Amino acid sequence: MSFTLPKVRVPYLLLFPGFAFLFTFFILPIANLAQTSTQTPIPGGDTGQYQQTFAFSNYLNAFLDNREQFARSFIYATLATVFALAIAYPLAYAIAFKSGKFKNIFLVLVVAPFFTSFLLRTIAWKQILGEEGFVVPTLRNLHVMGQSTTITSTAVAVVAGMTYNFLPFMTLPLYASLERIDPRTIEASGDLYANGITTFRRVTVPLSLPGVVAGTLLTFIPAAGDYVNASILGSPNTKMIGNVIESRYFKIVDYPTAAALSFTLMAAILILVTLYIRKAGTEELV
Amino acid sequence: MATERSLSLEARSILGARISRRGVLVGAGGLSAAGLLAACGGSGASKNDAKTLRWANWPLYLDFDSKTKKYPTLEKFKKQTGIDAQYFEDYNDNDEFFGKVQAQLKLGQDIGYDVVTPTDWMAARWIRLGYTQKFDLANIPNHGNILDSLKSPSYDPKRESSLTWQGIMSGFGWNTAKNPKGVRTLDDLFAPQNKGKIVVLTEMRDTIGIILMSQGVDITKVTEDQFMNAVDFMAKKIADGWIRGVKGNDYAQDLTSGDATAVIGWSGDMFILASENAGKFDFAIPESGGTISGDNLMIPSTASPAGKANGEKLINYYYDPTVAAEVAAYVNYVCPVKGAQAEMEKIAPELATSEYIFPTEKTAARLHVFRSLTPDEETKWAQAFQKAQGN
Numbered sequence: 001m002s003f004t005l006p007k008v009r010v011p012y013l014l015l016f017p018g019f020a021f022l023f024t025f026f027i028l029p030i031a032n033l034a035q036t037s038t039q040t041p042i043p044g045g046d047t048g049q050y051q052q053t054f055a056f057s058n059y060l061n062a063f064l065d066n067r068e069q070f071a072r073s074f075i076y077a078t079l080a081t082v083f084a085l086a087i088a089y090p091l092a093y094a095i096a097f098k099s100g101k102f103k104n105i106f107l108v109l110v111v112a113p114f115f116t117s118f119l120l121r122t123i124a125w126k127q128i129l130g131e132e133g134f135v136v137p138t139l140r141n142l143h144v145m146g147q148s149t150t151i152t153s154t155a156v157a158v159v160a161g162m163t164y165n166f167l168p169f170m171t172l173p174l175y176a177s178l179e180r181i182d183p184r185t186i187e188a189s190g191d192l193y194a195n196g197i198t199t200f201r202r203v204t205v206p207l208s209l210p211g212v213v214a215g216t217l218l219t220f221i222p223a224a225g226d227y228v229n230a231s232i233l234g235s236p237n238t239k240m241i242g243n244v245i246e247s248r249y250f251k252i253v254d255y256p257t258a259a260a261l262s263f264t265l266m267a268a269i270l271i272l273v274t275l276y277i278r279k280a281g282t283e284e285l286v
Numbered sequence: 287m288a289t290e291r292s293l294s295l296e297a298r299s300i301l302g303a304r305i306s307r308r309g310v311l312v313g314a315g316g317l318s319a320a321g322l323l324a325a326c327g328g329s330g331a332s333k334n335d336a337k338t339l340r341w342a343n344w345p346l347y348l349d350f351d352s353k354t355k356k357y358p359t360l361e362k363f364k365k366q367t368g369i370d371a372q373y374f375e376d377y378n379d380n381d382e383f384f385g386k387v388q389a390q391l392k393l394g395q396d397i398g399y400d401v402v403t404p405t406d407w408m409a410a411r412w413i414r415l416g417y418t419q420k421f422d423l424a425n426i427p428n429h430g431n432i433l434d435s436l437k438s439p440s441y442d443p444k445r446e447s448s449l450t451w452q453g454i455m456s457g458f459g460w461n462t463a464k465n466p467k468g469v470r471t472l473d474d475l476f477a478p479q480n481k482g483k484i485v486v487l488t489e490m491r492d493t494i495g496i497i498l499m500s501q502g503v504d505i506t507k508v509t510e511d512q513f514m515n516a517v518d519f520m521a522k523k524i525a526d527g528w529i530r531g532v533k534g535n536d537y538a539q540d541l542t543s544g545d546a547t548a549v550i551g552w553s554g555d556m557f558i559l560a561s562e563n564a565g566k567f568d569f570a571i572p573e574s575g576g577t578i579s580g581d582n583l584m585i586p587s588t589a590s591p592a593g594k595a596n597g598e599k600l601i602n603y604y605y606d607p608t609v610a611a612e613v614a615a616y617v618n619y620v621c622p623v624k625g626a627q628a629e630m631e632k633i634a635p636e637l638a639t640s641e642y643i644f645p646t647e648k649t650a651a652r653l654h655v656f657r658s659l660t661p662d663e664e665t666k667w668a669q670a671f672q673k674a675q676g677n
Contacts, residue, residue, distance in 0.1 A: 046415055047661045048388065069676070131544030150482065152545055153530045235531055236524045239676035247677035250381040251488075252668045 037259035048253040055256070062260040066244050070268070073240040076155070076230075077223035080162035084170040084219050085212065087163070092174035092211070093204075096181075110171050118165060122232045125161050126152055129233070153235035161229035169218040177211025178204070213280050217273060224269055241265055338370045339596040341401040344377040344581065347452065349616035359612050363603050369596050374399070379534070380408040391417045391588060400593035401600060402584050407491060409448050409582040410441030410658050418447045419585045425598035428605035431624045435650060436580060440658045449601055450580040452554075452613075453620030455645070455653055456492040457576035459551035459559070459569045461541060469548050470573050472500040476528055483547040484529045485537040486520070490671040491656035492577050493520065493532070493550050499575040499654065506657050513667055521674035532675040541567060554619040557642045571652050578653035580622065614643050 038058055039050035063070070095106045113121060127133050129151040139145040151157050181204065189199040227242025234240075241261060248258035348357050357373060364371050376399075377383050383404070387397040404412060412418050423429055432449060442448045458469040464483075469475050475484060486493045495505045497516040523529045530546060531537075538555050540546035542563070556569035583604070585597045603609060607625030614621035615634045621627070621643050630638040641649055659667060 041665070045661065047411060047664045049661075126539075127543060133543070148482070150545070153482075236529070236674075236676035244677045247672045250379065250385055251672055251677070252665060253381065253385075254665065254669070 033259045033262060036255050037263055039256045048255070050256055058256050058260040059264060062257045063264055065257075066241060066261065069239055069241045069244050070264075072238070073224050073242070073265075074268070074272070076159050076162060076238075076240060077220050077226075079159045080166060080223045081170075081216050081220045083159070083163040084167050085216060088167060088170040088174050088215065089212075092171050092178050095175055096178035107175070110168050110175075113168065119228060119232075121165065122161055122228055125157070125164065126232055129157050129160075152233055153238075155234070155238050157233040158230050158238050158240075161233045162223050162226060165226075165229065166219040166223055169222070170215040173214035173218060174208065174211040177208045177214075181207045209280065213277065216276075221269055221273070225265060336592040337368065337596075338372065339401070339593060339600060340372045340374065340399045341403075341597075341600065342374050342376040342383070342399040343403045343451070345375040347375070347403075347581075347617055348373065349613050359604070359609050362609075363600060366603075367596075367599055369599065371596075371600060377403060380405050384408060384411070387586075391415075391586065394588060396590075397586055397588050399586060400589040401597045402586055403451050403581045404584065405454075405489075405581050406439060406441070406579045406655070407658065407664075409584060411664075412584060412586075413441055413447060414661075417587050419587055419589065419594055420446045421449075421585070421598055421601075422595075425595060426602040426605070428602045428623075431605045431607065431610075433622050433624055436622050439655070448582040448584045449605065450622035451583050451604075452617060453578055453580045453622055455553040455571065455576055455578050455620060455642075456487065456489070456496065456550060457553065457569060457571040458496075458548065459537075459541065459556040459567060460548040461544075461546075462566060462568050464547040468568060468570060470570055472497065472572070472574075475548050475550075476523065477548075480528075480548040482527050482530055483545065484523075484549065485531045485533050485540050485546040486529055486550040487537070487552070488532050488534050488675075489579075490668060491579065492552075494671060495577040495654070495656045496550055496572055496575075499577075500572060502574070505575075505577070505654050508657060510663070510667075514670055517667075517670045517674050520671075524674065524676070553642050554617060557618045571649060575652045575654050578620070578650075578655060580620075618642050620645060 035052065036050070038052065038054045038056055040053045040055045040058075042049045042051045045051075091110075095103060095110075099106050129135055131150065131152075136145065136151055140147060145151075185203055185207070186199055189203045194202065225242050227240055227246055230238055230240040230243050231246075245258050245261050245265075248254045248261065349359050350356075351358050360371055360373055363369070383402075387399075390397045402412075421429070426449075429445070429449070432445060436450050436453070437445060439445075439448075458475055460469040460480075462468075464479050465474070465477070467474070469477075491505075494513060494516045497519055498505050498508055498512060501512075501516060501519075503512045503516070520529070524532075531540070533540070535552075535555060537546060537549045537551055538559055541549060541559060551569070553569060556567060559567040560569065583597075583601050585594050589597060604613065605623055607623055607629045610621055610623035610626040611629035611633060614626060615630065615637055618640075619642075621630075627638055627644045630643070637643055645653065
């Protein structure tokens with residue numbers, strides 16, 4: 001008699017490693033975080049000592065104290081997503097349809113920045129946009145920028161840094177969905193007397209929509225929680241919610257507020273993303 | 287470092303002679319940020335036996351020979367004692383380091399280090415929480431070599447479980463081209479030519495301490511109202527676009543890139559910038575007073591008896607004036623060891639008179655230590671300070 005697994009168990013066995021991983025590295029930390037978020041300081045205790053008092057008011061206080069940074073996070077993330085889309089769409093389109101035998105080289109170039117650390121790339125931007133870098137003196141000489149205007153430490157630098165850092169996350173899904181489009185649909189559109197613009201609008205764009213949705217999500221979600229760009233390229237006036245969480249956790253040693261802020265951020269992202277997916281109407285993809 | 291005669295003069299004269307740490311610090315900001323990543327990798331060797339010793343310290347904080355890629359004084363220590371001393375540049379930020387090891391300290395599990403090097407206020411927290419071990423002074427005969435001014439800090443009045451590694455002065459640093467007259471008062475710092483190009487330190491006690499002293503407050507007795515008042519002052523300067531950023535070591539990078547023209551910064555960094563960039567930068571203790579703090583060698587509660595004994599030997603070794611002078615010649619922070627100045631005469635006479643390393647009494651009189659805070663104050667004040675910088 002040969003040994004066979006009962007059919008019904010196979011899917012569970014296959015799922016087990018994934019579940020075990022998620023349980024250990026996602027469910028447990030999240031539970032711990034939830035537990036921390038409602039704690040309050042032990043009276044007379046030392047810095048960083050908290051006890052569970054189910055203080056749900058932590059959430060309200062955390063949110064009210066940092067409305068400004070929440071708003072800024074979502075505005076910056078939205079801007080970065082829009083700019084990334086504007087840059088990535090033509091790029092992905094060109095790679096998918098016009099690059100011929102260089103397709104793979106271009107794809108490697110899109111991914112190449114990942115060979116360097118995220119942090120170092122952002123620091124490089126600081127040098128590029130700095131006073132003695134290339135951009136600022138050039139713009140000043142061309143009188144595009146005033147002598148006292150600067151780029152680093154402004155919202156422009158933060159949004160530019162985020163756009164750059166998340167660009168590959170936008171480009172790759174767009175490329176994948178554009179590349180899958182059957183060229184015959186475009187030919188058919190031409191046969192039906194649609195001009196290039198109409199074909200693009202009525203055929204290419206709708207067919208690439210799953211890529212747009214995936215790309216915008218992959219850009220927006222990490223951008224909303226990002227703190228590296230704001231801390232390296234920004235100023236105190238451009239701090240995002242990620243900076244607040246970092247400061248609460250490491251500087252003030254206020255774990256409960258940091259945890260409450262993290263949950264609020266997750267909830268806000270979840271709600272926005274759900275609304276977006278409903279609106280975009282591409283449930284089959286996500 | 288008298289205000290009239292600021293430090294660049296001697297820095298300039300010392301220039302050329304000193305090349306050790308400087309080259310490395312050119313990319314200071316990059317380094318410290320890269321350190322963030324490295325810190326995530328963790329390190330701390332696992333072995334904890336009788337012949338090993340694991341020491342966590344800050345980057346660029348021990349004499350280093352770039353040719354042999356070794357720490358000369360540490361190598362000598364290894365040879366002398368047969369102890370396998372392992373050195374880790376694992377400190378990037380006091381809070382961050384504490385955050386990483388706190389859980390193990392609480393549970394009494396080995397944190398991977400036998401000697402740690404937190405800054406005064408954080409050392410106070412370690413001691414308060416019982417996370418350190420008292421020294422066996424029989425193992426540290428050089429214990430008495432600590433400078434009188436550092437002998438009895440409020441958090442460890444008899445220096446029973448901490449000894450200063452290096453002292454850090456903070457004051458004003460500036461770009462000499464933009465501030466030809468120098469920066470010696472808060473008004474000089476907030477002069478029109480520096481608008482939007484001022485960077486201050488993320489170390490609350492240094493930045494707010496200097497502001498407080500310029501407002502005539504004694505930082506050894508500062509009250510909450512006075513503190514909050516100074517924080518409001520900073521917040522206003524940020525809101526009005528005077529202060530560009532609140533940063534750690536990376537203000538050095540902003541100075542070199544031209545993004546900052548005047549800063550509240552640390553003596554050691556400024557020494558290097560001044561000697562690297564031939565007169566382009568300068569540093570002075572504010573007329574109203576600067577802050578001084580120290581990083582402290584301590585033995586965590588989780589070190590084994592052997593680890594503790596080895597740690598004590600190491601601390602004793604570095605409190606030998608000859609060794610201390612060798613270290614000071616490299617790191618350029620305030621040397622805490624009596625007799626090191628005389629030893630410095632022998633190895634680098636030009637440094638023996640450096641106020642960066644051996645401040646005269648006159649200078650020392652203008653340096654003050656921020657008073658220790660209660661846990662409640664620590665949280666509340668840190669929160670106000672963070673809020674002011676947009677967090």
